[in-house]
Amino acid sequence: MSSGVLLLFAHPRPDLSNCNVKLFDAASATDVTSVDLYGTYPRYDIDVDAEQQRLRDHHTLVLQFPIYWYSTPPLLKAWIDLVLEYGFAYGVGGDALAGKRLLCAVTTGAAESAYGPDGVHGHSLRELLRPLERTAMLCQMQYLPPFALFGAQRVAAADALDPHTAQWRALLTRLNDPAPMPESALAGDSLNPGGQLLQMEGA
C-alpha cells in the first residue's frame, strides 16, 4: 500500500459522469491508493475502523467529488461525520491526522467566471468550500487550495479534458512526495494551472 496519497472518490451517478470517472481512472493508474466510496459502500454502511486505519497509513488525503449545493455528495458527508471521530481526528487524544495534508479535487457545473465577488455564486470556490477547510484545521491538517475543473460539462462536450488530466496526474505525483508544498501555493484560490504551484514546480 502506498504511504503517500489516499484518494477518496465520491460520485453518486458514475454512469452519468462526464469527467470525474475519467479523472478517477487516470488517478488510479498512478501510484496512489484510490477508493471509489460509492462502490465500496453502496448501502452506506461505512466501516469506520477500516477507514481510520487507511487514514493512518497515508500522509495526504485527496477528496475527489462533483460539487452539489456548495458541498460534497451525501456519502462523503456521512464519511466525514463518521470517520473523523472525536478522539481520533479531533478533541482529546484526537491527533491521528495531525500534520497530514487535505486536498479537495472538485468539478463544477458553472464556469470559472461564476466564482468570485462578481460571479453568480458571489464567492470564490475556496471561500465556498470553507467548511472543509475548517474541518482540516480542526484535525490539525494542512489544507491545500482546491484543484478544480470548472464547467465540467462544457469541457467534456468540447472533448478538452486532456490538459486537465495531465495536470491532475502531475499534481498527484507531486503530492505522493511528502516534501512540503511551497508556502505561496497554499495561499492561492486554487492549485489549478495558472495558480502558482504547478508553474513554479514546472510540472
Add this chain to the structure above:
Amino acid sequence: MEGLLGQACLFLGAALICVPLAKRLGLGSVLGYLIAGVLIGPVMGMVGGEVTDIQHFAEFGVVMMLFLVGLELEPRMLWAMRSKLLGLGGLQVIGTTALVAGVAMWLGQPWQIALAIGLILALSSTAIVLQTLNEKGLMKSPGGQSSFSVLLFQDIAVIPILALMPLLALPELVGHGDHDDAHHGTSLLAGLSPWFKAVVTVAAIAVVVVGGRYFVNPLLHYIARAKLREMFTAVALFIVIGIAMLMSLVGLSPALGTFLAGVVLANSEFRHELESDIEPFKGLLLGLFFITVGAGIDSAVLFDNVAVVLGLTLGVMFAKGLVLAVLAWVFKVRGRDAWLFALSLAQAGEFGFVLLSFASQNAVLPGSLVSLLSLVVALSMFLTPLLFIAFERWVQPRFEAADQRQADEVDETGTVLIAGMGRFGMIVNRMMLSLGYSTVVLDHQSEQIERLAKFGVKTFYGDASRPDLLEAAGLADVKVLVVAIDDMPRALELVRYARREYPDLHIVVRVAGRMDVYRFYNAGATDIIRETFDSAVRAGRCTYEALGLHPYLSQKSAQAFVRFDQHLMRRMAEYWDDEIAPEDNPAFIEEGKRQVAMLDDSLRGKRGILHDASERGWVPPGELPQADQS
C-alpha cells in the same frame, strides 16, 4: 445380424483408437475419423463395397447437424445474414464454377462436362467445416460466420444443381448411363406437371414452418409431462427424421428442411433439450460419415494416377481458395478472418459424392472421370484438417493481438444463466431484464413453463443439473450463473460441476439455511443467498418500527444485525466439516454455544450489540462507549 454387429464393432473400434489419439496430437477429431477410415479401408482391406451404403446412411449426420445449426439461429439472425448468404454464397458458387469449368475446358473437356465438374467441385464440406469450426471455437468469429453463410447457400444450391444436371447429359453417354435411381429421383412427384410440383413443394415447406410453430411445442409439452427422458429423445429424433422424409418425398433437400425446422424451433423453450438430445446422434453419424470417406478411397485408382490425382486436388483447392480470398477482400473480411474463410472452404464436399453419382446416373460424366473426381473430393476433404492446423500454427499467432480485442468485445454481452424459475428465479430474471441484461432461463417443470409463457416470460425446458444441458444453454459463454433450484443435492452437484469446468465463473446460489451456506461455500459458489434471511431481516425491521423504534434507527439496526450475523457465520465456518454431520461435530457445537452466549451478553449490556459500534460519529461525545483504539 452378426455382420451388422461386426461392422459396428469395426467402425467404433477404429474410431476409438484413432480419434482420441488424433485429438491428443492436436489434429482434431475429423482427421482422426478419416485416418480410422483409411486404416480399415484401403490399408487393411477390412471393409469393401458396403462402405457406399453406410455412407448414405451416415450422411444423415449432416441433416442432424443442420437441424442443430438451425436451432442456434433465430429467424431474426437468419434475416440479418441475408446479404452475406446471397452475396458471398452466390458469388462463391458462381465464381468457383466458372473458374473450375474454364480450366476443365482448357484441358479439353466439352463444355457440358466442364460445367458439371465446376458445379460439383464448387460445393464445400458442411460436415468437416462446421464440425471443425465448432470444435475450435471459431464459429462465432466473422470468418466462421462468413464460412457458415457460404455453406448454407451451397446446401440450398444443391437443389437447382440437381435439377440442372440432367440437362447437361451428353448423347454419347446416355446409353452407358447408370440408371439406378435408388437414392435420388424417388420423388412422389416424378411425372407431375411443374406447377403442381411447385405447389406441393411450397406446401411441404409450409407444413414444416407452421407445424414447427404450432404443433411441435404442444407435443413437446405433452411429452415433457410424462417425465420420461427417453421419450424426449424419441420425439426429437422423430421430428428430425420425419421432416427429412417429408422433404425427400417432395424432392427437396432433407438437410435444408431440418435446418428450416431448427430455425422455427430456435425460439422454443425446448431448444436446449432438443439440442442435447440430438447432439450425440449427430456426432456419431458424422464420425461414421468421415470414416466412410476415408475407407472409400479407391487405392487401386489412386496408385495408378497418383500424380494426376494429387495435382488435380491441389489445383482445385488452390482455385477455390483463390475465389474465396477475392470474395473475402470484396466483402471486407480482413486479416485472420479472411485466411480462415479462404482456407476452411477450399475443399470439395460430401454433396460432391452425391452429385457425382447423380451425374453418372444421368449420363453427364463418364465413369472413369467419376472415380477420378471422387478421389479428388475425398483427398481434398482429407487435406482440410491440415489446412486448419496450418491456420492455427501460422496464421492465428500473427493476428493474436487483434484477436484479444475481439474477445473483450464478446465479453461485454455477458449473459446470465438462471437455473430454476420458481418465485425466486423469476424475481432475479425480472431484475436482469429490467436493466436490459440478457438471460437464459432453465426449469424442469413443464407446467410452470407454460404458465410463464402466457405472461410472456421465456423459459427453456430442462433439468439444470444435467451438464450437457447446461452446456447447450451456453454455460461456457455466460458471466454469471444463478442457481435457484429447490433440490439442494442437485443444486450442489450443479455448482460443483460449474466451478470445476469454469474456474472464473461467478456463481450466485440460493440456499435454504446456514448449513447449506457452508456446503455451497466449499463447493465453490461465489455469492450464497439464504432464501429466508433477507425477508426475515425485513420482517424484523418492520417489527422494530411497530415497537416504536425510529424508522431510520430500525433500518440501521437491521443492517448491523446482518453484518453481525455474517461475522458469526464466518467464524462458524472455520469449524464446519463437509464430512461430519453438524450434530456430530463437537468443535462446531462449541462455537455455536459461544455465539449464543455472546448474544445474551449483548442483550444485558447497555447498548446492545446491535446499537452498532460503527457509527460513533453520530453519537453525542458524552454517550460514547469506550472506543477500541487499537
